[in-house]
Structure formats: C-alpha cells, structure tokens
Amino acid sequence: xxxxxxxxxxxxxxxxxxxFQTDGTLVAKWEIPTRTEENGGWILEDVARSIQERMKxxxxxxxxxxxxxxxxxxxxxxxxxVYKCVNLGWDVTDAAARMRELTGMKISVGNDANVAALxxxxxxxxRGYRNVVMLTLGTGVGGGIILDGHILSGTHGAGGEIGHFPxxxxxxxxxxxxxxxxxxxxxxxxxxxxxxxxxxxxREDASRLRDLETxxxxxxxxxxxxxxxxxxxxxxxxxxxxxxxxAYISCVCDPQxxxxxxxxxxxxxxxxxxxxxxxxKAAFHACRDAAFxxxxxxxxxxxxxxxxxxxxxxx
Amino acid sequence: xxxxxxxxxxxxxxxxxxxFQTDGTLVAKWEIPTRTEENGGWILEDVARSIQERMKxxxxxxxxxxxxxxxxxxxxxxxxxVYKCVNLGWDVTDAAARMRELTGMKISVGNDANVAALxxxxxxxxRGYRNVVMLTLGTGVGGGIILDGHILSGTHGAGGEIGHFPxxxxxxxxxxxxxxxxxxxxxxxxxxxxxxxxxxxxREDASRLRDLETxxxxxxxxxxxxxxxxxxxxxxxxxxxxxxxxAYISCVCDPQxxxxxxxxxxxxxxxxxxxxxxxxKAAFHACRDAAFxxxxxxxxxxxxxxxxxxxxxxx
Numbered sequence: 001x002x003x004x005x006x007x008x009x010x011x012x013x014x015x016x017x018x019x020f021q022t023d024g025t026l027v028a029k030w031e032i033p034t035r036t037e038e039n040g041g042w043i044l045e046d047v048a049r050s051i052q053e054r055m056k057x058x059x060x061x062x063x064x065x066x067x068x069x070x071x072x073x074x075x076x077x078x079x080x081x082v083y084k085c086v087n088l089g090w091d092v093t094d095a096a097a098r099m100r101e102l103t104g105m106k107i108s109v110g111n112d113a114n115v116a117a118l119x120x121x122x123x124x125x126x127r128g129y130r131n132v133v134m135l136t137l138g139t140g141v142g143g144g145i146i147l148d149g150h151i152l153s154g155t156h157g158a159g160g161e162i163g164h165f166p167x168x169x170x171x172x173x174x175x176x177x178x179x180x181x182x183x184x185x186x187x188x189x190x191x192x193x194x195x196x197x198x199x200x201x202x203r204e205d206a207s208r209l210r211d212l213e214t215x216x217x218x219x220x221x222x223x224x225x226x227x228x229x230x231x232x233x234x235x236x237x238x239x240x241x242x243x244x245x246x247a248y249i250s251c252v253c254d255p256q257x258x259x260x261x262x263x264x265x266x267x268x269x270x271x272x273x274x275x276x277x278x279x280x281k282a283a284f285h286a287c288r289d290a291a292f293x294x295x296x297x298x299x300x301x302x303x304x305x306x307x308x309x310x311x312x313x314x315x
Numbered sequence: 316x317x318x319x320x321x322x323x324x325x326x327x328x329x330x331x332x333x334x335f336q337t338d339g340t341l342v343a344k345w346e347i348p349t350r351t352e353e354n355g356g357w358i359l360e361d362v363a364r365s366i367q368e369r370m371k372x373x374x375x376x377x378x379x380x381x382x383x384x385x386x387x388x389x390x391x392x393x394x395x396x397v398y399k400c401v402n403l404g405w406d407v408t409d410a411a412a413r414m415r416e417l418t419g420m421k422i423s424v425g426n427d428a429n430v431a432a433l434x435x436x437x438x439x440x441x442r443g444y445r446n447v448v449m450l451t452l453g454t455g456v457g458g459g460i461i462l463d464g465h466i467l468s469g470t471h472g473a474g475g476e477i478g479h480f481p482x483x484x485x486x487x488x489x490x491x492x493x494x495x496x497x498x499x500x501x502x503x504x505x506x507x508x509x510x511x512x513x514x515x516x517x518r519e520d521a522s523r524l525r526d527l528e529t530x531x532x533x534x535x536x537x538x539x540x541x542x543x544x545x546x547x548x549x550x551x552x553x554x555x556x557x558x559x560x561x562a563y564i565s566c567v568c569d570p571q572x573x574x575x576x577x578x579x580x581x582x583x584x585x586x587x588x589x590x591x592x593x594x595x596k597a598a599f600h601a602c603r604d605a606a607f608x609x610x611x612x613x614x615x616x617x618x619x620x621x622x623x624x625x626x627x628x629x630x
Contacts, residue, residue: 286476
C-alpha cells in the first residue's frame with residue numbers, strides 16, 4: 001500500500017483538492033477554479049495537472065500513492081459512470097476512464113454527498129462507525145449512506161437522495177427535481193424560510209420574524225433560541241421533518257449513526273434535540289438507539305471522502 | 316465448490332427444509348414440526364438431525380455440500396446473532412455457532428423476510444437483478460433488501476423493516492411493534508380490513524362491503540374488480556400506501572426492481588397497477604424506471620434464499 005492518496009471534490013465554482021496520508025492525516029489542501037466552459041471539458045485535465053504539479057513539488061512518486069478519489073455534483077452509477085452534472089456542463093461521462101488516461105493512477109468516482117458521508121465516517125462525526133447516514137441540511141437536503149464502510153450508490157446513483165422523500169402530497173409548489181412535496185422543500189435552509197413565509201402570511205400571531213426585512217434560516221433559529229414562539233414552532237417543525245425522515249431511513253438501512261451537517265446544522269442543539277425527539281417517537285424500536293452526531297469536517301468532508309474512497313478500492 | 320446446499324426456513328409452526336443444487340435447482344423439499352417447548356431448545360437439533368438423515372438417504376457426503384442456510388422469524392445482526400425470536404421461544408441465540416457444533420458444516424443465518432427476498436432474487440420474481448427490494452403484503456408488511464446480491468441486515472437486524480415506516484402521525488390504534496401509524500396498519504391484509512371498517516363506520520355511501528358478515532382483504536379486492544366504488548377506493552388507497560413507500564425506499568437504496576409478494580399480492584393487477592401509478596407519481600426522477608414484479612416462489616422463497624445465503628458466504 002502506498003503512503004498517500006489524493007481527493008478532488010469538484011464543485012460548480014472550485015475544485016477542492018487534498019493530499020492525505022493513508023492513515024487519514026491531511027497533508028495539504030488547496031483549490032483551483034472549475035472551468036465550466038466548453039461543457040466542462042477542461043476540468044479533469046486541470047485536476048490532473050494540479051495533482052501532478054503537487055507530486056513534483058512534494059517529490060511524491062506515483063508508486064507512493066494509492067490514487068485519486070473524485071467527487072462530482074451529480075449521480076454516479078455503481079460502475080463509476082457520471083450520468084450528468086448540470087453544474088459542470090457534463091453529459092454522461094466516464095470520468096474515471098478519462099482521469100486514468102490523464103494520470104495513469106488508480107481512480108474512484110463518487111457523488112459529492114456520498115463522498116462527504118464517507119469522509120465524515122473516516123475522520124469526522126461518524127468516526128468509529130461503519131454504518132453511517134449523513135444528512136446535509138444546506139440550501140437543499142443532501143444525503144449519503146455508508147454501509148460497512150462503503151458508499152451505497154444505488155442502481156441509478158440515487159442512493160441516499162433523502163432530500164426527495166415525498167413527504168407531502170398536498171404541496172402546490174415544485175421542488176427543483178420537478179416533483180411536489182419533497183423533504184427539501186421543508187427541511188433545508190430555503191425550505192424552512194419558505195414555510196416561515198407561508199405561516200406568516202396565513203396566520204395572525206405575533207412574531208419578531210415579522211419585523212425582519214429578509215427571513216433566513218439562521219434568523220429563525222436565532223429567534224427560536226430567544227423563545228419567539230413562532231420561530232420555536234418553525235425550528236421544531238424542521239426537527240420533526242428531519243427526525244421522521246431518519247425514522248424512515250432506519251427502517252430501510254438501519255444505520256448505527258446519523259451525522260447531521262450543512263449550514264443549517266450550525267443551529268446546534270435547538271435543532272438536533274428536536275430531530276432526536278421526533279426520531280425517538282417515530283423510529284422502529286430496534287433502531288431507537290441510533291446515535292446522532294454533528295458533522296465535523298465542514299467543506300473538507302468531500303476531499304476526505306474522496307481519498308477514503310480510493311483507499312476503499314485498494315482494501 | 317460443493318454440489319449441494321441446504322435451506323432451513325424456521326417458522327413458528329413448521330420448519331421448511333430444502334435440498335438444492337448450487338445452480339438453484341430444488342432437489343427435494345420437506346417439513347418438520349417446530350418444537351417450541353423448552354424455549355425452542357430442540358429446534359436446531361431437529362433441523363440438524365433431519366438434514367443428516369437426508370444426506371444419509373441420498374448418499375450425500377459433507378464435502379459435497381456448501382453448508383446450511385437458516386432463516387428465522389426475528390432480527391439477525393450482521394454477525395449472525397439472532398437477537399430474539401418470540402415465535403420460537405428464543406432469547407439472544409448464536410444459532411450459527413450451535414448449528415456448526417451440531418453438523419460441522421458451514422452455516423449462515425438470516426431473517427426470514429430477508430432470506431425470502433434473496434430467494435426471489437435468485438430464482439423468483441427478481442431473477443436477473445442484483446439490487447432487489449421485496450415487499451411481503453401478508454398479515455403484516457415484511458420487507459427484505461438485497462444490494463449487489465447480498466442481504467442488507469442493518470445494525471440491529473432491522474434492515475428492510477418497511478412495515479414500520481411511520482406513515483401516519485394521527486393514528487389512535489397501536490401497531491404490534493408498539494408505535495402508532497406504521498405502514499402495516501394500512502397496507503397489510505389486516506390493515507386494509509381495519510381501514511375498510513373505519514370507512515364503513517364513518518361514511519354513508521353504499522357498498523356491497525356492507526353486506527358481508529366478515530370483511531377480508533380478498534373480499535375487498537374481489538369487489539373492487541367488480542367496480543364497487545368504495546372497494547375500488549380501498550384498493551387504490553392500499554396501492555397508494557405501498558407505492559409511496561416504494562418511493563421512499565428508492566431515495567434510500569435505489570433498487571432495480573421491487574418484488575411484491577405475500578397473500579394480498581394475489582389480488583394481482585388491480586393492486587400492482589395502483590402501486591406502480593402512485594410510485595411513478597412520487598418517485599425521484601432517477602429511480603422512476605424501477606421494475607415491479609410479482610413474487611414467484613410463494614412459501615418456498617425462504618428455503619431458496621437460505622440456500623443462496625450460504626452460497627453467498629462461499630462466493
């Protein structure tokens with residue numbers, strides 16, 4: 001086994017890169033811009049060049065590395081084929097094959113939410129566990145499922161697409177996916193703001209939320225912490241949505257731990273206590289002792305998970 | 316690799332036993348009673364003896380067999396430990412270790428719903444697929460999940476416990492599991508009868524269901540086929556419950572195929588068409604082309620899955 005592994009977490013704006021020792025130590029991290037022009041045709045070459053430069057600078061020989069793990073913001077099949085990445089301009093792309101051509105190194109490719117989950121399992125909030133579900137409560141709701149230390153990609157790369165649980169049949173507005181009533185329409189930063197606006201428009205009760213020019217998820221949780229009743233109700237509503245979603249997840253894949261990350265998770269105890277309360281109420285008895293942890297790696301979860309993914313391949 | 320494998324599907328009343336060739340051909344099947352007295356302490360000895368007699372009669376040497384797969388009606392951990400089997404009288408039991416002692420053969424142990432799913436994948440409705448979810452719509456709602464040809468047991472043996480999806484928060488009656496509002500309270504044979512009684516009591520509309528002394532799931536689907544409006548509505552209600560549950564499952568583990576079995580599945584097209592209609596409406600777009608198949612092996616699914624499970628271990 002080599003001493004090093006690289007992680008490349010490709011986002012719509014920047015590519016985050018990390019050089020890791022195989023024991024999980026982050027040696028260096030850096031970023032390069034994501035060139036989305038010409039249907040993102042330069043992205044993999046840019047990543048390959050950047051990694052090769054790093055190897056030259058740090059005097060790392062190819063035989064000292066286990067390879068490169070790559071995360072992409074789109075569905076990835078079990079065969080490593082990227083089905084489509086709107087944000088990168090990619091149509092169906094065999095990113096692994098292309099990257100192998102460019103570098104001659106071992107390559108693994110995964111979906112960004114899934115590799116983040118794997119990263120949190122390896123060196124973050126899920127450390128010490130092998131069956132991990134990560135929920136990322138950000139602009140949307142992302143999910144990643146790790147079973148026995150490996151990513152559950154699913155047949156169409158939709159494994160862990162928890163944000164699209166069909167939680168409400170009566171919804172009139174559409175989710176970004178085209179359906180109506182998806183979990184992320186209620187339990188993301190945008191979702192909880194949308195719910196707040198609805199409640200404020202449809203109800204009469206006083207709330208300091210009415211004084212704000214712009215309502216944000218952060219403002220809702222800040223006011224909830226200050227005991228504004230409507231804000232408290234919204235915070236608990238979001239906790240209920242996420243807690244019940246976790247109960248559904250347990251009935252399918254029965255994880256040891258749920259790791260909660262993403263911008264909204266910075267709300268802290270007020271959110272996670274509510275999630276756990278509603279989970280305990282709804283969960284099947286055998287799964288009730290599942291642990292809940294906060295994510296620890298922030299935006300670095302992806303590069304950790306990418307590196308771990310290529311090491312998994314090398315196990 | 317040996318030429319044979321045994322399957323032993325232990326139920327509360329009988330143990331179904333099967334002798335298989337490793338290519339999936341069923342050579343012989345038979346049953347013995349399940350002796351639940353003395354906390355089920357004789358069950359494994361009875362199974363071992365019955366298999367040993369069969370090997371003697373059929374002149375099968377131990378080296379010609381790959382071992383014995385055992386299905387039990389209770390949760391089984393990833394380590395093969397049976398946590399509890401109320402129907403057998405068992406407390407936490409290392410059934411695999413005991414059976415190894417008794418026979419000297421290779422042993423695998425799994426939950427009965429999970430091994431049935433594996434059996435349907437191997438030689439039944441899920442044949443030709445590797446990512447399979449089986450739903451058993453019987454007295455209750457059972458589930459089994461097969462990923463890449465292997466059972467998803469989960470941390471507490473609750474993998475695939477779809478019947479306990481918390482689908483309704485307003486339910487007043489309790490499920491067998493202790494929670495209120497589980498899927499199987501609506502989408503099992505008992506569940507749909509319960510819903511029918513409620514609707515008949517709470518509504519005024521005419522229905523031939525009102526003329527029946529005893530309402531059964533079969534009667535509901537028979538009358539639905541004869542266009543009784545309330546029976547049709549009930550059949551579609553059950554299809555909606557199951558179809559939406561499948562949409563949730565897809566967002567977690569994204570299978571290739573759903574296999575529908577159990578007594579209620581004998582309702583046929585009227586149920587499966589409704590399940591697929593509601594699935595198509597609720598499913599995440601990437602998963603919308605998942606196939607739906609009827610289970611083919613009936614009560615033999617368990618012995619098939621048991622044999623396959625021990626062959627999986629030998630892969």
